[in-house]
Amino acid sequence: MARKPGRDEAREERERVVGAWARRLDVRVLHCRELQHAWQPAHAQLCVDGGWERVLACSRCGSRKRQMLDSFGRLVGSPRYEYAEGYLPDREEALGRLDSDDRAALRLAVIQRQNARVPAAPAL
Secondary structure (H helix, E strand, C coil), rough: CCCCCCCCCCHHHHHHHHHHHHHHHHHHHHHHHHCCCCEEEEEEECCCCCCEEEEEEEEECCEEEEEEEEECCCCCCEEECCEEECCCCCCCHCCCCCCCHHHHHHHHHHHHHHHHHCCCCCCC
16 A cells, blocks of 8 residues: 555554544434543532532443532533443553544544445436
8 A cells, every 4th residue: 555645654554543432433422432421411519618510421422520609600620421331442552541533533533434324316
């Protein structure tokens, strides 16, 4: 196979690994990986200190995001996430943070799946 101009072997291997991982993802998880989550309020609970604990749930994949808010609604600290099964890569894949090229591979995986399900338009 011919090498892509400006690509080194490490990048090509990364594209292969990310592409293979993306093809194995459940379509709902793949959409969240590509488009980001579709957060919806799940519940909020008043805390002893007058602040709030708020939980958001993704309507596509089921991941959950837990936020702590002060009494004025300002975020306190960083949110904690509970990811849906299959959202995170297996430990042996060790993908780390996805970069812009990785996200491009996810977009292509979504398009390829959509096109596989949609029948071709009739020829004119």
